[in-house]
Amino acid sequence: MQLEAKKLSYRYGCYPWLFREVDFTLSPGEVVGLLGPSGSGKTTLCRILAGYVKPAEGRVLLGGKPITRKGYQPVQLVFQHPEKALNPRWRMRKVLKEAEVEDSILEALGIQSEWLSHFPGELSGGELQRFCVARALGKGTRFLIADEMTTMLDAITQAQIWNAVLNAQKQREMGIVVVSHEEKLVARLCDRVMRLSR
Amino acid sequence: MAILEVENLSVSFNQYKMFRSVKSKVISSLSIAVDEGEIVAVVGASGSGKSLLAQAILGILPPNATIDGIMLFRGETLTLARQKALRGREIAIIPQSVNSLDPLMRAGSHVRTSVTAGNASDLQKEVFKRYHLEEKVEKLYPFQLSGGMARRVLLASAMVSGAKVIIADEPTPGLDEQYVAEALQHLREFADNGCGVLLITHDIGAALKIADKIAVFYAGTTVEIASIENFRGDGEDLRHPFSKALWRALPENGFEPIPGSQPQPDKLPSGCLFAARCKKAAAACSAAFPEMRELRNGRVRCIHAT
Ligand code: SF4
Numbered sequence: 001m002q003l004e005a006k007k008l009s010y011r012y013g014c015y016p017w018l019f020r021e022v023d024f025t026l027s028p029g030e031v032v033g034l035l036g037p038s039g040s041g042k043t044t045l046c047r048i049l050a051g052y053v054k055p056a057e058g059r060v061l062l063g064g065k066p067i068t069r070k071g072y073q074p075v076q077l078v079f080q081h082p083e084k085a086l087n088p089r090w091r092m093r094k095v096l097k098e099a100e101v102e103d104s105i106l107e108a109l110g111i112q113s114e115w116l117s118h119f120p121g122e123l124s125g126g127e128l129q130r131f132c133v134a135r136a137l138g139k140g141t142r143f144l145i146a147d148e149m150t151t152m153l154d155a156i157t158q159a160q161i162w163n164a165v166l167n168a169q170k171q172r173e174m175g176i177v178v179v180s181h182e183e184k185l186v187a188r189l190c191d192r193v194m195r196l197s198r
Numbered sequence: 199m200a201i202l203e204v205e206n207l208s209v210s211f212n213q214y215k216m217f218r219s220v221k222s223k224v225i226s227s228l229s230i231a232v233d234e235g236e237i238v239a240v241v242g243a244s245g246s247g248k249s250l251l252a253q254a255i256l257g258i259l260p261p262n263a264t265i266d267g268i269m270l271f272r273g274e275t276l277t278l279a280r281q282k283a284l285r286g287r288e289i290a291i292i293p294q295s296v297n298s299l300d301p302l303m304r305a306g307s308h309v310r311t312s313v314t315a316g317n318a319s320d321l322q323k324e325v326f327k328r329y330h331l332e333e334k335v336e337k338l339y340p341f342q343l344s345g346g347m348a349r350r351v352l353l354a355s356a357m358v359s360g361a362k363v364i365i366a367d368e369p370t371p372g373l374d375e376q377y378v379a380e381a382l383q384h385l386r387e388f389a390d391n392g393c394g395v396l397l398i399t400h401d402i403g404a405a406l407k408i409a410d411k412i413a414v415f416y417a418g419t420t421v422e423i424a425s426i427e428n429f430r431g432d433g434e435d436l437r438h439p440f441s442k443a444l445w446r447a448l449p450e451n452g453f454e455p456i457p458g459s460q461p462q463p464d465k466l467p468s469g470c471l472f473a474a475r476c477k478k479a480a481a482a483c484s485a486a487f488p489e490m491r492e493l494r495n496g497r498v499r500c501i502h503a504t
Binding site: 112127151153154157158181 | 368403454459
């Protein structure tokens with residue numbers, strides 16, 4: 001099963017095009033870096049690939065079929081700000097519930113069992129992001145879109161999260177898109193790199 | 199001479215969790231000093247108390263915080279009244295969030311109101327050029343600015359304030375590489391003019407480019423203060439096990455994580471705060487909170503460091 005973008009173009013209303021006719025294919029087991037200056041549309045492209053935003057032109061296919069956000073989600077998106085991705089009124093246990101995350105992943109991410117009874121407001125950014133990553137690594141995930149996923153984290157937490165992700169990626173042949181402004185991280189993680197220009 | 203000194207600072211909060219009052223110690227016995235002409239970078243995990251240190255120095259901690267310890271600006275104690283008088287004049291902050299711009303103030307006047315001496319209008323025009331902000335940006339409101347532009351307005355405001363100390367709290371995320379390099383260079387020039395910079399960042403790479411010293415934070419305290427030359431190779435010149443682990447975890451170094459996570463402020467262990475994750479931990483480590491001590495021209499909070 002591949003994740004394919006065909007001739008994607010995007011702009012807000014009548015503003016200038018953010019990008020035009022972007023073609024992109026992600027195969028199982030592949031880790032691809034997406035680089036580009038700020039304002040080149042990386043985040044929007046990620047949101048389109050994950051099915052959250054409709055492109056102005058072109059389409060996204062998952063295993064040959066159009067992507068939707070209904071039901072089972074094989075394409076998961078994790079972005080920079082975990083506090084914006086979590087319901088403040090849900091305890092962390094509930095956040096993980098639907099995703100069916102294996103215990104080994106929680107452990108590899110350094111998630112402590114006592115954090116499960118906390119609300120998001122009681123945990124630090126690094127702690128919250130581990131939950132967002134765990135949730136995105138549920139059993140059904142085939143593709144992960146990581147948009148500046150570890151940008152605000154310290155190097156140890158970053159290495160810990162990526163090691164956990166890469167282990168799961170190898171075991172299950174997941175495909176990953178890595179968006180980062182940090183070239184050294186991209187060089188460390190990715191098999192190939194795609195560049196967007198402004 | 200030290201322009202800013204913090205000695206044995208502790209900050210705790212009383213919070214209500216599940217109907218109980220819980221004491222959270224977010225900063226423990228933290229000591230740090232910034233000399234004239236110096237940039238000290240503060241690096242460490244998120245939730246290690248980096249931003250709270252900035253708030254403590256500026257006197258803008260929330261009212262339920264209890265503070266203990268000494269803070270000095272040019273040798274004089276920073277009382278709340280003095281902090282208020284110095285804030286924005288002698289001590290300026292480059293805040294972490296671009297949301298701290300007043301939504302009803304145009305970019306130009308935001309920078310002009312930050313000027314404390316000299317011709318505000320001239321200085322604003324000059325600093326706009328320096329930060330590649332076009333003239334028309336003066337008239338824009340924060341919601342009309344891109345993230346990168348808003349960030350440059352914040353940098354520009356701190357630079358025209360005439361402050362002697364700048365506290366830069368994660369000043370560069372969202373900026374393109376060229377702007378990051380320039381913003382860091384401007385902080386360096388600012389320090390070279392005899393001022394002091396406390397650069398709070400999670401980005402060791404950025405810190406190494408411009409700082410003189412790095413203070414490594416863990417769970418609300420300084421575990422090591424080292425000159426930047428010590429950050430090389432396999433981390434063999436570093437003193438604290440956490441600093442070594444942080445260095446080796448960089449993608450360009452080993453990218454090796456260590457297991458576990460930083461203890462939460464309401465569940466701090468009694469002895470060394472890093473003990474649960476330290477390979478060298480022994481019984482003595484948990485007996486008492488290690489003192490900061492001098493070692494090989496740096497400082498370290500570890501009883502076994504050599
Ligand atoms: S005091 Fe002990 S536990 Fe703490 S860092 Fe040093 S060796 Fe490790």
